[in-house]
Amino acid sequence: MTFHDDLALDERLDALDPLRHLMQQPSSSDTSEDEDESSRVQSAVESLIPKQRRSILNESLELSFSGLGEQEQHPIALSLAVDASPGCGGIAWPAGEVLSSYLAKRGPGYVRGRTILELGSGTGLVGLVAARLGCESVCITDQAPLLDIMRRNVRANALEESVSVAELNWGEPLPSDIGQAPDLILAADCVYFEPAFPLLVQTLAELVDLHSSSSSRPSSSPAYDSTRQELAPETETEILFCYKKRRKADKRFFSLLKKQFSWTEVEDDPDRAVYTREAISLLRLHRRGSGGGG
Numbered sequence: 001m002t003f004h005d006d007l008a009l010d011e012r013l014d015a016l017d018p019l020r021h022l023m024q025q026p027s028s029s030d031t032s033e034d035e036d037e038s039s040r041v042q043s044a045v046e047s048l049i050p051k052q053r054r055s056i057l058n059e060s061l062e063l064s065f066s067g068l069g070e071q072e073q074h075p076i077a078l079s080l081a082v083d084a085s086p087g088c089g090g091i092a093w094p095a096g097e098v099l100s101s102y103l104a105k106r107g108p109g110y111v112r113g114r115t116i117l118e119l120g121s122g123t124g125l126v127g128l129v130a131a132r133l134g135c136e137s138v139c140i141t142d143q144a145p146l147l148d149i150m151r152r153n154v155r156a157n158a159l160e161e162s163v164s165v166a167e168l169n170w171g172e173p174l175p176s177d178i179g180q181a182p183d184l185i186l187a188a189d190c191v192y193f194e195p196a197f198p199l200l201v202q203t204l205a206e207l208v209d210l211h212s213s214s215s216s217r218p219s220s221s222p223a224y225d226s227t228r229q230e231l232a233p234e235t236e237t238e239i240l241f242c243y244k245k246r247r248k249a250d251k252r253f254f255s256l257l258k259k260q261f262s263w264t265e266v267e268d269d270p271d272r273a274v275y276t277r278e279a280i281s282l283l284r285l286h287r288r289g290s291g292g293g294g
C-alpha cells in the first residue's frame with residue numbers, strides 16, 4: 001500500500017469515527033521497537049499518570065511532578081478531576097503529561113513573571129502545573145463542554161488567583177478576555193482531528209501576532225529566547241507544542257503549520273529519549289517572518 005493509499009484509508013475511517021486514532025497505539029508499521037523495549041518505555045511514560053479508562057466518570061488523580069536539582073525535593077503536587085463525559089479532553093493525555101513534566105523540570109524560574117495561555121487544555125493539567133510553579137497568570141482554554149471540569153480543577157488546587165478559564169474555539173475570533181499577548185503558549189495533544197488542523201494553525205498565528213499589534217510589552221513579562229535559552233525582552237511569543245504522532249494524516253497538520261511557523265525540537269529535556277520512543281515530540285514553534293529564528 002502506498003503512502004497515499006494509507007492516507008485515503010485513514011480518511012475514510014476518520015469520516016466514520018473522527019477520534020478513533022486517539023484510542024489506538026501507533027501501528028506496528030509506525031514503530032520499529034521490539035515489544036519488550038516498547039513495554040518498558042510505555043511503563044516509564046505512564047509512571048506519572050495512571051492509565052485511564054476512556055469511559056472514566058468523575059474520578060480524581062493525585063499527581064506529582066518533580067523538578068531537577070534542588071527542586072527535586074519539592075515536587076509539584078496537583079489533584080486532577082478526570083471525566084470523559086464532556087469529551088476526549090476530560091482525561092489527561094500523554095503529551096500533556098510530557099509537557100507538564102518538562103515545565104516542572106525547568107522549574108519556577110522558567111515561568112516566573114510570564115503570562116501564559118494554554119490551548120485545548122482539557123482538564124487544565126498543563127496550565128495548572130505552570131500556575132503551581134508560580135507564573136504570573138495563566139489562561140486555560142478549551143471548548144465550552146470542558147470549562148466546568150477546568151474550573152473544578154482550578155478550585156480543587158486553590159489556584160483561582162493566577163488561573164483564569166476561557167472558552168477559545170480554534171479558528172474563531174479570540175475572546176476579548178485574552179487581553180494582552182501571552183509570553184508563552186502551551187498546547188499538548190491537540191493534533192488529532194483533521195478538520196481542526198487549519199483552525200489550530202490560524203489561532204496560533206493570531207495569538208503570536210497579538211504581540212506585533214500591541215504597542216509595547218510590559219517590562220515585567222519578558223519572552224523566552226529559545227536560541228539563547230534565556231529570558232529576553234522584545235522577542236516573539238514562545239510556543240511549546242507537544243505532539244503524539246498517531247497516524248500518517250498528521251502530516252497534513254505539519255504541512256499547514258509549515259506555511260506559518262518553523263519549529264525546533266526541545267533538546268534540554270532529560271526524558272526526551274523516553275518519550276521519543278513513544279512517538280511524542282516536544283517542539284518550540286517560531287512564527288515565520290517575525291524574526292524569531294527557526
Ligand SMILES: C[S@@+](CC[C@H](N)C(=O)[O-])C[C@H]1O[C@@H](n2cnc3c(N)ncnc32)[C@H](O)[C@@H]1O
Pocket residue numbers: 087088089090091092093094095096097119120121122123125141142143146168169170187188189190192193196199
Ligand atoms: C486530546 S485532548 C488533549 C487535552 C489536554 N491538552 C491533554 O494533553 O490532556 C484535545 C483537546 O483539544 C480540544 N479541542 C479540540 N478541538 C478544538 C477546537 N476546535 N477549539 C478548541 N479546543 C479544541 C478538545 O476539547 C480537547 O480538550
